Amino acid sequence: MTDDQGSSPIQYEVSIPSREALLAAVEAQSKPLPYDDIVRQFKLDDERQQIAVKRRLRAMERDGQLVYTKANAYGLPERMDLVKGRVIGHRDGFGFLQVEGGGKDLFLPHHQMQLVLHGDIVLAKEGGTDFKGRTEARIVRVVEAGNQDIVGRFFVEQGVSVVVPDDTRITQDILIPPEMTHGARHGQMVVAKVVSRPSRRSSPVGEVSEILGEHMAPGMEIQIAIREHGIPYEWSAEVQAEVGTIAEEVTDSDKQGRVDLTAMPLVTIDGEDARDFDDAVYCEPEGNGFRLWVAIADVSHYVRPKSALDNEAHTRGTSVYFPDNVVPMLPEKLSNGLCSLNPHVDRLCMVAEMSIDARGQLQKYRFYPAVMNSKARLTYTKVHKMLSGDPQLREQYAQQLPHIEHLKALYDVLKKARAKRGAIEFETTETRFVFNAQRKIEQIVPLHRNVAHMIIEECMIMANVAAARYVQDNQGLALYRVHETPDDERLEGFRAFLSELGLSLGGGDEPQPKDFTKLLQQVAERPDHELIQTLLLRSLKQAIYTPDNEGHFGLALDEYAHFTSPIRRYPDLLLHREIKYQLKQSKQKLAGLEGAFHYGETHMQELGAHCSSTERRADDATRQVDEWLKCEYMQDHVGAEFDGVISTVTNFGFFVRLSELMIDGLVHISGLANEYYHFDAQRHLLIGEHSRRVFRIGDNLRVKVKSVNLDERKIDFDIVDIENAGRIEDRRQAKKITDSIAAGAANKQGSRSGQAKGKGKGAPKGAPRADKSGQGKETGKKKPSAKAKAKAKARPSKGNRARKAKQAAKTKRK
Structure with missing residues (x-):
């Protein structure tokens, strides 16, 4: 039998009940089940069985499935009105409990936050409401400590060493004993490992585990973000050893049996500063439509399931792109070498070959492993200038020019199809940092998308649609890129806002993407169009990875999956493995299907949640670095x-x-x-x-x-x-x-009053307790007059009078 403890499975040498059986046994009881009763019920006579089941019960406690009571028994959290969630700290000392599985966040006052750190997973019990109407929570137990490695600045004052966390959501300073400073100097940035948790009477204690360097050193903001967000950045010895066994170039044996596309004029089109090229394209007219080839680096050939490389790629989930720096998902030998479609060298690839009609509709598609040789490394700027008539570039790339113009003609068709189905397009501006030799920001420049960006974007979308359809048509399992429809609450707020402006959103209770697009077109010339676009964007949900195909709302597509970037996104690698598995099942005579793998549904659900999480982690880290750099730049302004x-x-x-x-x-x-x-x-x-x-x-x-x-x-x-x-x-x-604001405030106040009048559980501190009949003990009493209330307030309480008398007696004796 096995169980989970951290990330490593425990192998039990004896037979013990499963988690499901233990949960069923506890559920069958009307009260928490003592450990001795569990031993008797499952006839665990062997001492080794008892030790093993204790470990399993502890693991179930850590996962929040069971609660160990003071009576040495195991109970269910839901029967104790306990909720499990993640602590989100606030710079002002309070916090919130982000409840697992959704639901409204609970408020954690200062005294509760003294017991935990930001990021902790805890069990908590709902309490009353505070003066702002927020439901409070009382922490019962820490289920899982958050990040124990805290990045901060090391200070020494009056002989006392502390680390002040860089993350303002952690408001407790970390005390560092003299023997645990390990040479850190005043003002340096360090990583402190928490060795003693905080309590009501003591601050957390830590040990300096790494000295990052001086506070304003170039690149320090990236080092801080990597560690604060727990982004893996070092390659293990196992990964390095595995990479060492891979040849420097594509071998002849690897090419055997694959479709040979080395003569096809495939090209890569990327940004000027791109270092890895994972997609190449070629297009030619076909009847009234087009045939499009999208070749993607065959990462699955080199990164096999359950290998050290695969485990590391899974942990990282995605490459993390910082200004002028990247933490890759795969080692450089693969990401910039064998799996990068560099020009004029043979590379292994997975190809999506698609037939697209004159209306921009995907008619036929097929997938196969191939070997290719990129004929040119083009940039967005060069392609844009070529299509704009730049004579020098048109002459320099005369061989590629006809194919580029075919891609442009295909794009024009796909653009019309995109508009017809109503895909939502936002006008957004991104920026780029320009650094000097000392890595200080010289300027921040806007990034403008041109037609070349859009050509590649539409080609990649078409390949992603084809891959999703292929998996769905073959009843396979993969992670779809799902963008769900907006929820009712967000839509209601957005509609209310629009009504104030004399606008409306079409589509009734279930608006479609084309209704949002129509609204954006309608307000394009209004002075408040940016306001409307911003709030429209906030009304939409965040895209996620999931094996349940629920379509992509923003792109107005019924099926969509990420296929085009397996170098830097783990979901794409999983999709390549599934496509290879389905090709194997089809019994086609194809070589190059090494790395094929089919995941179970439960495993794929877990992978979807993990990949969505690593994507958010990367976004948070890059946003933090951007904010830091912008602040550094503005210091001079x-x-x-x-x-x-x-x-x-x-x-x-x-x-x-x-x-x-x-x-x-x-x-x-x-x-x-x-x-x-x-x-x-x-x-x-x-x-x-x-x-x-x-x-x-x-x-x-x-x-x-x-x-x-x-x-x-x-x-x-x-x-x-x-x-x-x-x-x-x-x-x-x-x-x-102002009347609307006042009415809203009155409604909130009325809601709070209603909560105060309810039964004891939701009532704020000081409200009358409910008796067994559900009636408040003060019910039926005559309400005191305003005058009586004032007298009562002015009159000292019985306890105060006793204390004052005692103090007076002391003074008299003196």
């Missing part, structure tokens, strides 16, 4: 003025995004005119009580950089001309807004 647009409005102010640099900073409410401002969450605005001045998402402003806090990655702005900023609403509209 304190006092400078910029044009910007309000991107987010909150009850404490609003964030302005600088139009040229795409950098966000806060205009705090205290920096506005001397008056009361009220926040309208539905309309996403702040309105002055007397001035009727309104600030809302999408408004243009001129701002000045007030200050930059690099440690907290915060930028503060001031409005340059406050007297002329924002918009003054007429009295009727202003009254409508």
